[in-house]
Amino acid sequence: MTTLERIDLHTHSNCSDGTLEPSALVAAAIQRQVQMLALTDHDTVAGCNEARAACAAAGTAAPRFIPGIELSCDWLGREIHVVGLDIDMQHEALQAHVGLLQRLRRERVAAMGHRLDAAGLPGSVLAQEILAQEGSATRMHLARALVREGHVEDTQAAFDRWLKRGRPGYVPAQWPDLAATVQCIRQAGGLAVLAHAQRYQLSAGGLRELAARFRDSGGAGIEVSIAGISPGDTDRLAALARRFGLAGSIASDFHEPGIPWRPVGRFAKLPDGIQPIHEELLRRNP
Ligand code: AMP
Ligand code: MN
Ligand code: MN
Ligand code: MN
Numbered sequence: 420m421t422t423l424e425r426i427d428l429h430t431h432s433n434c435s436d437g438t439l440e441p442s443a444l445v446a447a448a449i450q451r452q453v454q455m456l457a458l459t460d461h462d463t464v465a466g467c468n469e470a471r472a473a474c475a476a477a478g479t480a481a482p483r484f485i486p487g488i489e490l491s492c493d494w495l496g497r498e499i500h501v502v503g504l505d506i507d508m509q510h511e512a513l514q515a516h517v518g519l520l521q522r523l524r525r526e527r528v529a530a531m532g533h534r535l536d537a538a539g540l541p542g543s544v545l546a547q548e549i550l551a552q553e554g555s556a557t558r559m560h561l562a563r564a565l566v567r568e569g570h571v572e573d574t575q576a577a578f579d580r581w582l583k584r585g586r587p588g589y590v591p592a593q594w595p596d597l598a599a600t601v602q603c604i605r606q607a608g609g610l611a612v613l614a615h616a617q618r619y620q621l622s623a624g625g626l627r628e629l630a631a632r633f634r635d636s637g638g639a640g641i642e643v644s645i646a647g648i649s650p651g652d653t654d655r656l657a658a659l660a661r662r663f664g665l666a667g668s669i670a671s672d673f674h675e676p677g678i679p680w681r682p683v684g685r686f687a688k689l690p691d692g693i694q695p696i697h698e699e700l701l702r703r704n705p
């Protein structure tokens with residue numbers, strides 16, 4: 420079996436809150452000599468056909484393409500992200516799940532628009548513009564609209580001042596349960612991967628509980644080599660992978676060019692003793 424070294428199994432396009440079209444994402448990945456690429460937009464597979472076609476058109480220079488998704492879900496009141504890799508995009512249960520998430524997202528952005536109205540911003544107008552576009556509606560779209568209209572300096576300020584939990588525009592999301600989400604990915608033939616677990620602000624014990632629940636629900640892997648992560652966090656995620664028998668994944672969580680610490684195609688090696696999930700993907704797609 421060929422050994423792949425340049426892997427990226429977590430990226431976004433403008434079908435959710437990334438800025439590149441799927442084919443432009445593929446072009447960026449080719450430039451960075453990525454050998455295996457998963458497109459994992461938030462709660463949609465809308466970009467996967469275009470990305471796959473762009474890979475096919477580029478021939479041998481192109482990465483192997485893995486259709487994927489990043490599903491928002493709930494575990495004990497916390498928002499957790501689960502990446503589904505090598506999913507059957509047409510699968511009925513997955514399509515139904517995605518349909519529910521798209522509805523929740525649209526309702527949430529509309530509700531946040533009203534909250535922003537009450538705070539004196541043109542929230543509903545901006546929300547309606549976002550909802551008129553295709554693709555997953557996210558808080559990042561509201562953040563970019565607030566920047567564009569001159570209400571805040573940059574998207575980070577938009578979150579900090581208006582959009583994050585506790586701020587005037589925030590509306591909590593009612594995401595589906597973690598176990599149901601993992602099962603949905605499995606039903607669609609995919610491998611479920613726990614995304615960026617270092618970001619959930621959990622204690623060591625809490626992280627172990629999450630990883631245990633995730634594994635017992637049918638989870639296959641956990642992101643370990645993550646762009647911009649500290650060495651200490653990598654060690655903690657690697658320890659979780661070993662303890663719970665989860666395979667390791669490599670993830671940039673790429674959203675847009677120009678963020679130096681988060682380019683597409685991060686190429687970081689997995690620590691020793693971790694089963695690479697890309698080897699399983701290679702076996703499935705020889
Ligand atoms: P949503 O899934 O609609 O809540 O949108 C969340 C997206 O916005 C995430 O995927 C991030 O890209 C971005 N985001 C969320 N929280 C923050 C934050 N506190 N600061 C900056 N960006 C954020
Ligand atoms: Mn995002
Ligand atoms: Mn995420
Ligand atoms: Mn992501």
